[in-house]
Amino acid sequence: MPTYLAIFDLDETLIAADSASLWNKFIVAKGLAPLSLLTQEHAMMTAYSKGTLDMDSYMKATLAPLKGKSHHQIQPLIDEFITDIITPAIYQQALERIEWHRKRGDHILIISATGEHLVKPIATVLGVKDVIAIHVEQHNGIYTGATTGILSFKEGKVERLKIWLQQQHxxxxxxxxxxxxxxxxxxxxxxxxxxxxxxxxxxxxHAQMKEWTIMNWRHDNNILR
Structure with missing residues (x-):
């Protein structure tokens, strides 16, 4: 029997924050990146909110601290980050909506413009198996600081989705x-x-003009904002 596909954005949709921005603050606090990264990222996120962000430049800047480091070095930090910072930021309504789709038998997919090194483990916490995110390049388990393939951002999300659908059969x-x-x-x-x-x-x-449903999800922890 055909099922429905439920597609969720991640940042500010399923969680009450931007995971990439929180990660940048986290690695600066850990001494893995210079404080100047936050100033640079703030300017880029202002462009994001206006819909004018150059995602390739953003990824190069924010992946630079990982360049030359191994997956085994970074993974414990990611685990700590998700446990301490991301898990408390999850919208309860998001978990309820995911569960609503799961009970219906729908196929749940997260599509994010954040790097897969963060999105995949966050999706695991959310109980979602299928993920489309920005490919973060590694050579022999070492981060290169680069991305590969189509960036899942704006129209890139649609392109990546179409490729994913072809693979699903x-x-x-x-x-x-x-x-x-x-x-x-x-x-x-x-x-x-x-x-x-x-x-x-x-x-x-736009949603009002198109008469789309608007959902207001709230989070109690204002520290995340």
Missing amino acids: HNYKGSYGYSDSINDLPLLSLVNKPFAVNPDPTLAM
């Missing part, structure tokens, strides 16, 4: 899509049932 009855960001307009415009979750002002206006 599965006909879906329909699709749901959830995101907070105007950067995901190409993806939300593609799905059958789009939902704007805590949308930024531009997406909120």
